[in-house]
Amino acid sequence: MTPLRSMVCVGILGAHHIPVSGIMADEPSIRLMVDTDLDQVFSLIDQENWGWEFHEIRRIFALDTRNSIVAEINGEIVGLITLINFGKTAFIVHVIVKEGWRKKRLGARMMRDALQNLDSLDVDNVELHAMPDVAEFYTQFGFKRVEEISFFCKHPGTSGQQNTVDATSDAEFRLLDLEETLSMSECQSRMMGFHESDFQYAMKTDPPEYPVARLVGSSVTAMLIARKGSELNPLGPWFMNHPDKKTARAMLRSAIARLPDRRTDVGISTSNELAKDIFLDEGFSLMTEGVVRVSRSARAVSPFPRELLAIGHLGVI
Template sequence: MPGRTRPIEKCRITCMTPADIAFAVSLTDREGWGFFGSDFETRLRLYPSGSFVARHGRESVGMISSVTYGTYAYLGNLIVREGHRGHGIGAELMLHAVNYLLGKGVTTIELDGVWGAVTMYRKLGFRDKHLSLRFSRPADKRAVEPMNSAIPATPIIALDRKLVGVARQRLLRAALTDRRNSLVVQGSPVSAYALIRERAGGFSMVAPIIAPSWRQVPPLVDSVIKHYGDRPLWVGVPEPNYRMSQFLLSCGFVSREPSLRMYYGTRLNYEKHVYGIFGPAIG
């Protein structure tokens, strides 16, 4: 297990509770990450001991979240409040979360590292995997065709497990049954899907995008734009799926600053059928 650091600013780290949700949303709002309070409510319901808050006296000063998919886990939302950065609090939160996950039998931990934190992650034992690319598309002023999708969650979850190989059914089911979100599929029975997830701040994430082969991806993305292009769209793409990056650029998306997908423990290579990630904080 990673060793402990000695933060200059002595903090105690506790599990996040519902009373911390407003604080968590305030941090993600400052970063422009588009979280709703219900996102954290879902995390606490599905993974009640997996998110943590750093406290300095009576003040909450930082947080980190995790989701667990069997022996694979994903870390996200590592944020320390301005004015408390540079004192080792972020590293202490990371160590606390990593040791918690290892104690649960997790063998692979991943994250999307922003460049300012990559050195810290490497010192903690994380290794570089590939770039996690970002693309956004402005809202299209032309009218879009409304779409009603009544696909049950069960076949989507089964397809995701088959193609990705990661047991993320609990969080995926929560996203599929959230009335703010929408679904675009290919095939009957369903053989590929894209989930459009409404985010705070007026944009939508097309996340995830899962397909067994590249030929199903362009019509899937075209359908997303046709039905949901009247809002700003965001897509995260694993670097190995370079054709997806080129296709998005041809569809009016623009490239944004990428992050770095990193891993701790056993490396898993599941990206072959992942043309859009679930999210920077959930894998």
């Protein structure tokens, strides 16, 4: 199976340290992640064989330099949580404890401290994608199961079912500039159930290389965000008003044609059969299923709608 790969500190953090009560001298201390930690952070993530690239870890840190944390003892990082606070919504990307330090409540300590900090910043929704065997761990912190997520990938040279798509001109699909992309914030956030300001923050902080839109007249009726990586290209989020398979497949082809010729990854809501059919028909193969989307929220969180054909690679984006 191909590996899964699938984000102003104030008050309580002090000088890059999160206070933890009752910690013995021979236990790891928990502090904010800093730029000089990234080599060790990537090494620990890479040991899990999830397929993450170093530049992606740097991108996550660049999106939010003030909330990811590490557990450290004698200069060695033995645990970490990477996360992105988009404003009202935060997405936890990694929760890792090094072998030898597991089953010692280190993961629980890190989660409590990370969530305490987010609560102090008035974040009202924290989400993450958990592997099925550890999803139960997060319930003790108030997380609730929302839905299951499936991940698909397409390798270079893999073709789709050519004979099932009518000829559709790529002329109806074009790239949006940043201002146009930001103008879609209300629609995108409504589809995903996040705050509009979260999406705007993400787009301004990390503008996508290929925001492909479908236009009907002067109206954008669909938008697919595609990005390029050094080894793979992540797709999503992707929304389409009144989605149909023919138009969606043509739009997907238009987006992929703009990307470097390397593996392309995407995540979808497992219950979205239309999205599943679209990606399978276009030559994608199932990579991982049963990943659990969980949420700790002050508001109601619903499964993603049928119109959302692909989810964000890092939660909101």
